Structure formats: structure tokens, C-alpha cells
Amino acid sequence: MARSQSQLPVWLHWLDTCPSTNSWAIAHRSSLRHGDVVFTPQQTAGRGQHGRVWQAPPGVLTASFVLESISVAQLPVVSLGAGLSVIYAVEDLLPNLQNTLRLKWSNDVLLDGRKLAGILCEATANGSMGRVIVGIGLNCCVDFEQAGLGADAIGQALSLHQVVPIVPEALALLERLRHYLLQTAGLLQPKHNANESTGLTALLPALRNRDALLGHTIIVETDSEQVAGEAVGISDRGHLLLRLPNGEVRSFVSGHILWQKH
Numbered sequence: 001m002a003r004s005q006s007q008l009p010v011w012l013h014w015l016d017t018c019p020s021t022n023s024w025a026i027a028h029r030s031s032l033r034h035g036d037v038v039f040t041p042q043q044t045a046g047r048g049q050h051g052r053v054w055q056a057p058p059g060v061l062t063a064s065f066v067l068e069s070i071s072v073a074q075l076p077v078v079s080l081g082a083g084l085s086v087i088y089a090v091e092d093l094l095p096n097l098q099n100t101l102r103l104k105w106s107n108d109v110l111l112d113g114r115k116l117a118g119i120l121c122e123a124t125a126n127g128s129m130g131r132v133i134v135g136i137g138l139n140c141c142v143d144f145e146q147a148g149l150g151a152d153a154i155g156q157a158l159s160l161h162q163v164v165p166i167v168p169e170a171l172a173l174l175e176r177l178r179h180y181l182l183q184t185a186g187l188l189q190p191k192h193n194a195n196e197s198t199g200l201t202a203l204l205p206a207l208r209n210r211d212a213l214l215g216h217t218i219i220v221e222t223d224s225e226q227v228a229g230e231a232v233g234i235s236d237r238g239h240l241l242l243r244l245p246n247g248e249v250r251s252f253v254s255g256h257i258l259w260q261k262h
């Protein structure tokens with residue numbers, strides 16, 4: 001349903017439809033401020049991680065959040081903080097799900113091992129400090145079969161309406177997401193982070209607590225190789241730590257998790 005902008009909080013830009021909220025936020029960056037949120041109930045050409053197309057069937061909450069004064073080098077760390085923000089926002093509004101959501105490095109939020117939300121963080125800065133757009137796609141009331149997804153994709157994805165009787169309204173979810181993202185940004189901004197290289201230290205215990213990969217045997221696929229090992233944690237730079245069969249621990253700045261054994 002279309003909303004009049006005057007009924008909405010000043011930080012919320014509600015678009016009836018748009019190709020991609022991340023692209024819109026980047027294109028309109030000069031008129032957006034720290035804490036602004038771009039939301040659409042109908043995203044027609046979403047973008048995902050690793051340059052993939054990201055389709056949002058009806059029932060996915062699609063929104064982008066503007067965070068300022070963050071160094072471009074912190075992008076991997078912002079992604080992890082954004083994952084925790086999704087977890088906390090959903091669990092705040094749905095106490096029955098308390099302590100059930102997990103973060104699959106680096107950008108996926110899981111529930112019962114299935115993907116509930118994906119995150120795409122993009123920097124818009126030219127220099128070293130600037131602005132990050134945090135794009136979030138959260139499965140709220142998605143009918144995966146009607147959306148034409150194959151059995152494999154359906155098995156790997158989960159929508160909130162499958163696990164709770166009443167799904168929170170978009171506005172409530174956006175407000176909670178914004179709250180936690182602003183908190184994360186506060187930890188990462190230089191004034192609160194004078195002695196740390198990335199600002200992630202404060203988040204590491206929570207990340208470890210919510211790490212879906214920890215202790216699992218996985219394969220990390222990078223542009224040049226596939227590496228198997230045991231996930232042993234996340235470094236203070238936000239890198240995935242993998243213990244190889246020979247005992248060596250390697251860190252990965254980015255990569256795709258191909259396989260996960262429970």
C-alpha cells in the first residue's frame with residue numbers, strides 16, 4: 001500500500017517501487033544523511049553479493065540504510081555488524097526467536113540453518129572516509145513456491161511467516177534495524193574508535209556467539225581457489241579463519257561458503 005511521506009518518520013524514504021534500494025541510495029547520496037533509510041515494497045532489479053542478480057519476490061523486506069563517517073577499509077566489518085543488527089532487530093520484535101538466529105560469514109543471516117536475510121554493503125566514498133550503504137533483504141512473508149524458486153533454493157531459504165504466527169510490520173522492523181545499525185556505526189566511527197584498527201573488537205564476542213560456521217567443516221571458494229578446512233572464528237579485521245588439515249590457520253578477506261557440514 002502506498003504511504004504518504006508526511007505519515008512517515010523523516011529518516012524514511014518510502015518508494016512504491018524501485019529497481020534497487022542500494023542503487024537508489026547511491027544515486028541520491030547527496031540528498032541523504034546518516035541514518036536515512038530507503039525502503040520499497042517492490043524491488044524489481046535487486047543486486048546481491050558477488051555481483052549477482054538478487055530477486056525479491058513479494059514478502060521480502062528490501063531496504064538500504066545510510067551510514068556516514070566510516071572508513072572504506074571497514075566495509076567487511078560493517079557487513080558483520082549489519083548481520084548482528086538484523087539478528088538483534090528480529091529477536092527484539094519476536095522474543096520467541098531469542099538467541100536462535102545465526103550469522104553465516106560474511107553476509108547471511110540464518111535461522112535453523114536456512115537463509116533468512118542477505119546483506120549487501122557498498123561504499124560510496126571517493127576518499128578513505130565516507131559513507132556506506134547497507135542493503136538488507138529480509139524474508140518476511142515469502143511464498144517461495146509461488147515465487148517459482150526450485151526445490152534446492154526453497155530448502156535453503158526461510159521466511160519469518162513460516163516460524164512465527166504474526167510477522168512484525170515493515171515500519172517496526174525498519175526502526176529496529178536502523179537502531180542497531182546506528183549503534184554499530186557508532187562503534188566504528190573514529191571518535192569512538194581511536195585506538196583500534198577496525199572497531200570490531202567490541203563486536204567479536206557477539207560474533208563468536210552467533211557464528212553459524214564455527215566448528216564446522218566448510219569449503220571457502222575465492223576467485224582463484226577452493227580451500228577446505230574447519231571454521232575456527234572471525235579475526236578482528238572481520239576475516240574468516242579456517243584451520244587447514246595440516247593445522248595451519250588461514251584467513252580469508254572474502255569468499256563464498258560452498259558447503260557446510262553439521
Ligand code: BTN
Pocket residue numbers: 019020021022023043045046047048049050052054056061062063064107117118119120134135136137
Ligand atoms: C545477498 O544475499 O546476495 C545480498 C542480498 C542483498 C539484497 C538487498 S535488498 C535491498 C538492497 N538493494 C539491493 O539491490 N540489494 C540489497
